[in-house]
Amino acid sequence: MQLCGVCSEHVPKYRCPACRIRYCSVSCFKRHKDDDSCHPVKESDSASSSSTAVSSAAQPWTVEDVLDEDSHTDKVPLQKLQQLADSEALKGLLRNPHLRRLMMSVDSAEDKAKATKDAMQEPLFVEFADQCLKIIEPTEAEHDNDEF
Template sequence: MRICSVCSETVPKYRCPTCKIKYCSVICYKKHKDGCSPVEETLPAALPEPGGTWCRDGDWTVEDLVDEEDESDKVPLERLKKLGESEELKALLRNAHLRRLLLAVDGAESKADIMKVAMQEPLFVEFADQCLRIAEPME
């Protein structure tokens, strides 16, 4: 079970929009915000080595990205690792425009609205299709 990154006592319900740490309450957010620093604004030109992360401090894991209650939508870790090993995805992620689109999606308040916009971009659709071919291969 995860605990608040600030007080280390309670299960977190929220994620800081700036640095992405998880916290449990307004009190913890207020304690955290003075020392908060943003996650890197640009991604590297290539994917990290398998097992690596995009995060500046390397303080998150795949499990942090999916709520425990979201079991029905959870992709097995083995398939997620294949995403990081894909040469096709690495090539796509070298495109600065795609990286900006992904950052916009990640940082958006309304994920549904930003996805409607992103899915109008052929490059984003190509990226999404490639991810799905790897994560959910046709039987």
Template sequence: MRAARRCGVCGADGAAKYRCPRCAAAYCSVPCCKAHRERCAPQREPPAEERAAQRGLSADSAWSVADILTEEDEQDRVPLQKLRLLGESEELRGLLLNPHLRQLLLTIDQAEDKSSLMKKYMQEPLFVEFADCCLRIVEPPEKENVIPEL
């Protein structure tokens, strides 16, 4: 579990669960987000070549997980190699052919409150199947200690 930070808007200690995607400032609620958004000045973005060099990537690479995670979030990081496995999975590709699943994912992507929508969608069997498939790919279950039959 990650340690909560102080809200950069209202100052509530240990309440900031969210970060501004433009400047990475911590905030705790929708009202604080709105207040921050009115005065947000994004941090200077280093050139793509500089960011890529810092991460050991080529300049034409797309964003990496390092672009959105802070040091505090490192425990939640999924290595890029494992994320690439998602794109190689035939099972996952088969699931993504379902237009209903694609619509659910699009709705989540466009939602303001992604967390509550995710909780709602975790009641949908198709979405649970998708989430389980993704987890099996990036975190394969460990093999149990099984005694072979003689």
């Protein structure tokens, strides 16, 4: 079990976007930023690592880096994420600049729950969400049709 890189007391839920140290709380993040120990990872840093011993900073982000402990119950399996990426229906919807602007506003919003609720008032966003759900959580009828 890994411990917080700042306080060494709790299980870390987050990762610093700059240096990728793992931390458990906002207070630990603030302490980390205030003590000048945060050194952003540069591409050249990972190139200087030996080919056999790759630093954790050079490793790609994982789902666990992004999700907190409570989010793991809603984690989408990688196979389903690949199905989302391969969906022609989703690709077609994502060609719409209005939908892309809506998604960017939700992503950059301070209150993501409110921004998502507001976006769900737009039929295009609802259509996108419905298409995603058809892939991630197909109904029995949709699942049966996929098998043929």
